Amino acid sequence: MSDPKVSRRRRENGGYDVKEQQEIEKAVAKGEEMEKKRLEKIESLKKDPAYSACETISTMMDKYFLDPIIGFFAPGVGDVLGLVLTVPFLYVSITKIKSLPLTLAIMFNTLLDVLIGTFPYIGDFLDIFHRSHKKNYRLLTGFVEGDEEIKSQVNRDAVKCGVGIIILLVLIGAVFYLLFTVLGSFFGGIYNLILNR
Secondary structure (H helix, E strand, C coil): CCCHHHHHHHHHCCCCCHHHHHHHHHHHHHHHHHHHHHHHHHHHHHHCHHHHHHHHHHHHHHHCCHHHHHHHHCCCHHHHHHHHCCHHHHHHHHHHHCCHHHHHHHHHHHHHHHHHHCCCCHHHHHHHHHCHHHHHHHHHHHHHCCCHHHHHHHHHCHHHHHHHHHHHHHHHHHHHHHHHHHHHHHHHHHHHHHHCC
16 A cells, blocks of 8 residues: 555655656756856857857858959959958867867868859859858858757768868869969960060
């Protein structure tokens, strides 16, 4: 026969005995503490100057289309500037978020942007649609705010991004090799014409 005092206490505690109720309360308190720390980390990251710089870069370069405009009027400068402006994204990814898959995704987006930009005028037009800084900022924000969909997608695609980075580096190297070969032949021909006069 069950003790009426124990039965009454169980009813008062939602069907749990005192020990079970205390364990539930500890687990809830621990969960609340973890959530509080997570929110504090998010707020700290959002106040970080490098993270703020990422938002500004994303807005200026892609929302206001400065990336394709600079690339159109100053070919080559836009690509170099795009690479330099990726540094804050990589800094936040490597030092603050500490995610290798995220870093690979940011590098992949940036190198794809560089490859697109190596084709004068056509690349600048395509850059309007690619918007690597906006993509990179969305990835950073997803990781900072704990968007599980973005995090799982980036983690799943980490190997693809790593292989893609190698392929993009080879393609960019090939494009620059061809460009310098063509320019070398062109200027060599002009030099020979001047000498033969």
